[in-house]
Amino acid sequence: MENGPIVTVLHRDSAPASDLMAPVAARAEVRYTEAAGLADALTGADVLFLYDFQSRAVPGAWPAAGALRWLHVGGVGVDPVMFPELQASDVVVTNTRNVFDGPIAEYVLGQIISLAKDLPGSLRLQQRHEWRHRESDRIAGATALVVGTGSIGRTIARLLRAAGMRVRAIGRRARADDPDFGSVGTDLHAELPGADYVVAIAPLTAQTRNMFDAAAFAAMKPHARFVNVGRGELVVTDDLVAALRDGTIAGAALDVVDPEPLPTGHPLWELPNVVLTPHNSGDFHGWRAEIVGAFTDNFGRWVDGLPLHNVVDKSLGYVPG
Structure with a gap:
């Protein structure tokens, strides 16, 4: 979408289904990338959606994130992105609490x-x-x-x-x-x-x-x-x-x-x-669609200027209760 925000989606192996991302694509330019291309995809991006929420690629690509305003983690734990440069920045971090x-x-x-x-x-x-x-x-x-x-x-x-x-x-x-x-x-x-x-x-x-x-x-x-x-x-x-x-x-x-x-x-x-078990205690049939839905809901709030759900306190490393 021309003149709209730019949303970068970091995935591994396969990207989220296009129909699930349709509410975002209707209001933003969406860039899909795997870890190797993250720095290029972050250039000029306003939003980063970590669909691959266990990825450790963000710190290495951080110098390209000069325009970033919001980072959404597709899982609950945000420790992979709690590095000093992000914590000291104005970038808002949210997670996908409640799905799991x-x-x-x-x-x-x-x-x-x-x-x-x-x-x-x-x-x-x-x-x-x-x-x-x-x-x-x-x-x-x-x-x-x-x-x-x-x-x-x-x-x-x-x-x-x-x-x-x-x-x-x-x-x-x-x-x-x-x-x-x-x-x-x-x-x-x-x-x-x-x-x-x-x-x-x-x-x-x-x-x-x-x-x-x-x-x-x-x-x-x-x-x-x-x-x-x-x-x-x-x-x-x-x-x-x-x-x-x-x-x-x-x-x-x-x-x-x-x-x-x-x-x-x-x-x-x-x-x-x-x-x-291989880190799959929360992985029920349909969980991928659920985490995309949580992001698209929060994206609608972000575009409309409403408060975001599940904002992480970066000094604590989690969403306060």
Whole structure:
């Protein structure tokens, strides 16, 4: 569209479907690019839509972004774009909050049930044609500690409560009567000893990087299980491996790891008390259309001069609650 804003869309492998992007194309010039062409596509662009929201290409292309006014991340985590030059700029950053809340909460509940009932162990016995009676744990009455009190953490807490679990949380501000979390604490190590399940969904910031280290795992119960749906870098991976090997904790379900993708031969592949998934806990059928819809809705607001949804506080690295 002549004389309209310029919108650059960074994708990998395939661009968003043209019919989904039609509301933007009707009001803007749209440039589609993969990472190698990002700098050229950013020249003169007003808006950058990170459809490939895990890309690390933006810092390298930043010198070409002199006209950029708004950057929209197609996922929830914005750590790939929280580099100093962008943080110091006037560019507004938004994310795609709420699209993945329900699917990730379902994943967490599913993994907790799977760990409690040892479904991976049952599958291994089945594959060996071995009929062995075993007992399992109940999740009703067990305590889950949700580390991260954003919208995904809230949705997780609601679903776990509906399944009969007791829920507590760790956040930036302590409070006693939160409608979803019950009590919210700020001291991770003080709360870990009371948890049967620990769910990591905190954003990755300087304060949360490596928060789950040897001392954190040592503070957990020996029968506790760890579920990570946040970022792999929240965890010191070698410390997690050691805790799982020596029985400091009973097991883990990991949708995110550090490094990612997990290299061939890494010990996490072989540990019998670990369930791994490839960073897809929120990826339901149709999720790509949902994230494009979230962007086109926000783009309409931006063009019309209305406040944008899900504006990231760049000093914090996430959308404040």
